[in-house]
Amino acid sequence: MTTIVKALRKYLDxxxxxxxxxxxxxxxxxxxxxxxTFLFTxxxxxxxxxxxxxxxxxxxxxxxxxxxxxxxxxFGMYNIGYQHWLAIGSESFHFWELMAYGFCQIFxxxxxxxxVGLGIEFIVAQWRHEEIQEGFLVSGILIPLxxxxxxxxxxxxxxxxxxxxxxxxxxxxxxYNIFNVALVTxxxxxxxxxxxxxxxxxxxxxxxxxxxxxxxxxDGFTGATPLGQVAxxxxxxxxxxxxxxxxxxxxxxxxxxxxxxxxxxxxxCILIGAVILLATxxxxxxxxxxxxxxxxxMGLIAHAFETTTYPxxxxxxxxxxxxxxxxxxxxxxxxxxxxxxRTNTGKYVYGFLVGVIAIIIRTYNNGYPEGAMLAxxxxxxxxxxxxxxxxxxxxRRRLRRLNSKA
Amino acid sequence: MAIxxxxxxxxxxxxxxxxxxxxxxxxxxxxxxxxxxxYPGITPKVDVKEGDKVLAxxxxxxxxxxxxxxxxxxxxxxxxxxxxxERRKLERxxxxxxxxxxxxxxxxxxxxTDATTAQRMLLDSGLWVQMRQRPYGIVPRPGTExxxxxxxxxxxxxxxADWEAFVSxxxxxxTAAVELLKRLTPGNIxxxxxxxxxxxxxxxxxxxxxxxxxPAGNAGIQIANVKxxxxxxxxxxxxxxxxxxxxxxSLHSKLCSDIxxxxxxxxxKEPKYVLTKIGADMATLVKDQIYxxxxxxxxxxxxxxxxxxxxxxxxxxxPYTQVTVIAEGDDVSDFLGWASxxxxxxxxxxxxxxxxxxxxxxxxxxILGGRRAMILxxxxxxxxPMDIMxxxxxxxxxxxxxxxxxxxxxxxxxxxxxxxxxxVDPSKLELQKILGEALDYMYKELN
Numbered sequence: 001m002t003t004i005v006k007a008l009r010k011y012l013d014x015x016x017x018x019x020x021x022x023x024x025x026x027x028x029x030x031x032x033x034x035x036x037t038f039l040f041t042x043x044x045x046x047x048x049x050x051x052x053x054x055x056x057x058x059x060x061x062x063x064x065x066x067x068x069x070x071x072x073x074x075f076g077m078y079n080i081g082y083q084h085w086l087a088i089g090s091e092s093f094h095f096w097e098l099m100a101y102g103f104c105q106i107f108x109x110x111x112x113x114x115x116v117g118l119g120i121e122f123i124v125a126q127w128r129h130e131e132i133q134e135g136f137l138v139s140g141i142l143i144p145l146x147x148x149x150x151x152x153x154x155x156x157x158x159x160x161x162x163x164x165x166x167x168x169x170x171x172x173x174x175x176y177n178i179f180n181v182a183l184v185t186x187x188x189x190x191x192x193x194x195x196x197x198x199x200x201x202x203x204x205x206x207x208x209x210x211x212x213x214x215x216x217x218x219d220g221f222t223g224a225t226p227l228g229q230v231a232x233x234x235x236x237x238x239x240x241x242x243x244x245x246x247x248x249x250x251x252x253x254x255x256x257x258x259x260x261x262x263x264x265x266x267x268x269c270i271l272i273g274a275v276i277l278l279a280t281x282x283x284x285x286x287x288x289x290x291x292x293x294x295x296x297x298m299g300l301i302a303h304a305f306e307t308t309t310y311p312x313x314x315x316x317x318x319x320x321x322x323x324x325x326x327x328x329x330x331x332x333x334x335x336x337x338x339x340x341x342r343t344n345t346g347k348y349v350y351g352f353l354v355g356v357i358a359i360i361i362r363t364y365n366n367g368y369p370e371g372a373m374l375a376x377x378x379x380x381x382x383x384x385x386x387x388x389x390x391x392x393x394x395x396r397r398r399l400r401r402l403n404s405k406a
Numbered sequence: 407m408a409i410x411x412x413x414x415x416x417x418x419x420x421x422x423x424x425x426x427x428x429x430x431x432x433x434x435x436x437x438x439x440x441x442x443x444x445y446p447g448i449t450p451k452v453d454v455k456e457g458d459k460v461l462a463x464x465x466x467x468x469x470x471x472x473x474x475x476x477x478x479x480x481x482x483x484x485x486x487x488x489x490x491x492e493r494r495k496l497e498r499x500x501x502x503x504x505x506x507x508x509x510x511x512x513x514x515x516x517x518x519t520d521a522t523t524a525q526r527m528l529l530d531s532g533l534w535v536q537m538r539q540r541p542y543g544i545v546p547r548p549g550t551e552x553x554x555x556x557x558x559x560x561x562x563x564x565x566x567a568d569w570e571a572f573v574s575x576x577x578x579x580x581t582a583a584v585e586l587l588k589r590l591t592p593g594n595i596x597x598x599x600x601x602x603x604x605x606x607x608x609x610x611x612x613x614x615x616x617x618x619x620x621p622a623g624n625a626g627i628q629i630a631n632v633k634x635x636x637x638x639x640x641x642x643x644x645x646x647x648x649x650x651x652x653x654x655x656s657l658h659s660k661l662c663s664d665i666x667x668x669x670x671x672x673x674x675k676e677p678k679y680v681l682t683k684i685g686a687d688m689a690t691l692v693k694d695q696i697y698x699x700x701x702x703x704x705x706x707x708x709x710x711x712x713x714x715x716x717x718x719x720x721x722x723x724x725p726y727t728q729v730t731v732i733a734e735g736d737d738v739s740d741f742l743g744w745a746s747x748x749x750x751x752x753x754x755x756x757x758x759x760x761x762x763x764x765x766x767x768x769x770x771x772x773i774l775g776g777r778r779a780m781i782l783x784x785x786x787x788x789x790x791p792m793d794i795m796x797x798x799x800x801x802x803x804x805x806x807x808x809x810x811x812x813x814x815x816x817x818x819x820x821x822x823x824x825x826x827x828x829x830v831d832p833s834k835l836e837l838q839k840i841l842g843e844a845l846d847y848m849y850k851e852l853n
Contacts, residue, residue: 005741037776041743043736045771049821049828049838051710051732052419055753055760056832057775059744061782064757131776175779175833280757284784342783342797394795395813402636 012036030125034132058174062134064282068273069141069332075269076262077102080149083204083259087223087243088215097212104209106262109144112153116160117143124169135174135181135338136164142182142332145263146325146373147189148202155196159188179380180339183373190373198228198369203259204243225259227324227362227369233311253322264328274331283335286347287354291330294355295321302363312363320359329358329372339380343390350386354379408606409596411631413618415791417754417826419564421710422766423730425668425677427571434508435686438480439498439721440466445535447544447849448475450496458485463512463531463661466499474548478532480663480684482510498721503683511661518656524589531655536648536725540626540641542849543820552642554593554633557611559646560600562623563709563825565670567679567727569646570603572666577607579653584610586656587649591642597649598628618791620711626823630792635818647727667722671706671730672768673697686722691729702734704771711825712838715771735770743774754788754830778833786827786837794819796827800837803844808851811844820845 018025019032036042038059046053081098117136125132143160163185168177190197204223208214224232226240226248240248243259252258256266264270277283299317306313312320321327334340334354341350354375361371368374442450449470454460460479469475483503491497504510514531518524528534529548539546546552559570573580584595588610595611606613614632616622625643635641644652647665654662663684670677673696680691688705696703706713708726716723740746749759752767760767786796794815802810821838828837 005739008741009739038744039742041738041740041772041774042776043738044773045704045734045736046773048836049712050825051704051706051713051715051730051771052421052752052769052829053773053775053834054755054830054832055743055746055751055758055774056755056830057744057834058778058781058832059775060755060757061832063744133778135781173779175781281755282757282782337781337783340783343795344784344787347784391795391798391814394793394815397793398634398636398813398815401634402638 009040012039027126030130030132031122034122034125037131058134061282062137064276064280065138065332066141068276068282069138069145069263071269071272072145072263072266072328073106073141074099075256075266076145077106079256079258079265080105080205080262082257083243084206085215087204087206087217087221089218090215101205101209101212104212105149105205106144108153109147109151109156110141112157113143113160114140116157117164120161120164120169124173128173130173133174135168139164139181139185142263143185146182146186146261146328148197149205149262150202151189151196155189155193156185159185159192162188175338177338178384179377180333180336183333183377183380186373187377190370203228203261223259225324225369226253227312230312230315231366231369235308235311238311238314250318250322253319261325264325267322267327270327270331277331277335283331284337284340284347286344287335287340287351288330290348290351291334291355291358292321292327294352295326295330295359296355298356298359298363302359310363310366312366312369320362324362325370325372326358326362329376330355333372333376334379339383341383341386341390343387345393346383346386346390350379350383353382408613408615409632410615411617411628413616413622413627413631413791415788416619416621417789417830418562418619419710419752419829420764420766421564421672421732422768423671423674423677424565425567425670425679427568428679430572430666430679430681432681433686433690434503435481435683435690437486437500437502437687437690437721438483438683438685439500439687440477440479440685441498441721441723442467442477442496444724445477445545446846447542447547448477448535450477452488452496452499454485454488454499456485456488459483460485460501461510461512462508462663463514465532466501467496469545472548474529475535475545476529476532477535478661481508483508501685508683514655514659514661517659518586518589521589524586527586527655528652531661533648533652533655536651537642537644538625538725538820540629540635540639540643540820541817542845543822544849546640546642550640552591552593553635553639554596554629555587555591555642555644556596556598556625556629556632557644557646557649558598558623558625558628559603559605559649560598560616560623561645561709561727562620563711563728564620565668565677565728565730566623566709567666567668569666569727570600570605573646573650574604576650576653577604579650579657580605580608581610581653582657583649583653584608586652596628596632598623598625621789621791621823621826624823626818626820627791630794630818634793634815637812637817639817645725645727648725665722665727667691667727667729669695669729669731671710671732673699673701673703673731673733682722684722684724688716688718688720688722688729691722692718692731696731702737704732704734706730706732710769711829712822733768733770735772738770738772755832773834775832775834777835780833780835782832785830785832786824789826789830790823792818792823796824796837800824800835800840803840806844806847808848811848816841816844816848 080102299320358372358375450467465476467477481503487500489497707723799814821842
């Protein structure tokens, strides 16, 4: 192992001059630098101030978030397969067959989002003569996870490109964006191609892939997500069903064997991710907690005033926070440190309002069953205002101290 | 009335190579140097030239605007060099101590009887420039009257010197120093001490007991938690060794330029205390002390957080009372370092196993990452025990927005208070430099 590493280091040192200004490949300087610092921790030492630094850097931060998303990704693959086999009326579910099918469905989406997003990042970094920033490592895995499985790949590419350029790069890159890049991608798809982003066809893969999952869709099949069913529900006794008409239990919803966007059906896997993020201290527990608190509270209120005009009021508070993208948004979207509130007090307010607004949109606006996405984006725009108020508090405290002395 | 503050925020960084308290080894330096950059707020005018004979206490430099502000020679000897850098900026004045009588001192002023003579005494003896004022962290301007004077009696930085261990029999001197300082302020003299300190015997001062991790020993942190600096306030700060020097001067009319310095850090063979002179050369101090392991070394005058890497040709710089030697680390190959689960990696992040180990680490000088925009939030707040929002203050500093800086409390803070923030920052920003430059800019604009 060490000899391979040494050889690699030697090789990099040998080809490095070509990538430096004046070298043959200097147009790829940032790309080379990106790969080099990825492989070997940079040997830059401090030039001013502190002589030592903490080992944590933004690469590790981003990788931990990616790690926290892996359970959702794996479960998403399984669920794609499961929903497919359910739709073709199968009685037996072979684990590896399901996984392989799901893998085939999701693999190219991951490849394309990363290629488009990182490609743009590489170009911009080179153009600005900067280091490549790691932000897209997370966005690139988030995007396929929050889109319906049947989203055409070209749409993903267009939406990702739009989002990376107009939401991130024009503001200055990672750390300067106002809106969450992955969520804007989703919103772009949602508003630009509404017919492919909702309805019965979007959330379950029906075609066979590489000979896997051949079969006819059974009679009585409906691919609606639970929230989709709620949105179109008329009547006064709501029963959520899976795609072949069997009623869903809390357990199904918690485990996540329901139709929905790839990564966000399983509350269990999202919670595993949450544990990783909180245990490592990467994500803010203040935000996560208050999103759930806000959503739960609003769910209770909505359920207390149950009405047939708004069928989503028939969902209990617990169903509200387990269904749809709510939990995913709470754990992975609202906690994006760049676009969330940055002050501690601000985080409580921000998170709470994300939770409340998500449920309000979902419940009282039947047009948008996915309230969590819009709630986070809305609060992204409000986060600086919340922080402003908190900072003003600090300023006022200082001013009062001055005046009380005088 | 004793004041007691308990700080929760902060961080004690556990580094190997602490010096056990013992009788310090006397070491007369081969050279001493005075570096004007160490005295912020002074525009140096040189009073000596190469070859001049000086005594301990002979003025070497005075300030252009306040000629009374002077930096004096720590030893008797010969001026070896007046080193100038780019655009003739004065870099340092080097003195070779006299082999026989390095202690010979200039005639010192008599014991002060009022504020004017007390000020005179501190200015003439060169002890004045060893104090600092807030705001701006500069040498106090003569003729100003501080609201209060804060003295910190302990250094909480990693591997720092235990100042108090060497003043146990000096209560009289310290009391005399407090008496002298009392003439200079209508306010209080506060001494920040650790719980259980013997310094409570020093009369005339308000004792502030401070518990909690670093930066508890920073005078600025103690001020912020006792009586914060408001706009328009001036507060002076000094450390225990300076207080002792003032006491010795006041009580015995003796100029003391001795300094007790621990040689610390992973790369020092045998960490220990040495007794030397202000401005001593590193070549004398670390001679035969560093492991000859072929690794690149970083020789720091001061602690790992705020100290200056001076190298073997450098000098002990004011106001530091410590030497730390660590590995430079620019020759280390760390494969996939971001993924490392090695227990050798030091971090405040719970994503590193090292976080949970109660052991001492051997960090090197790498910044261990790339410089980024501020991404994670709330990182700085955890290690800054002041009512200041560091992220916003730093942003105001970068934007050179004077009003905003003032509103967010820049008068209360100096770069050393942000050292821990800089250490923990995953975006690897140079916070101390940013704040230092902003303070300079502000001082120029407003004065």
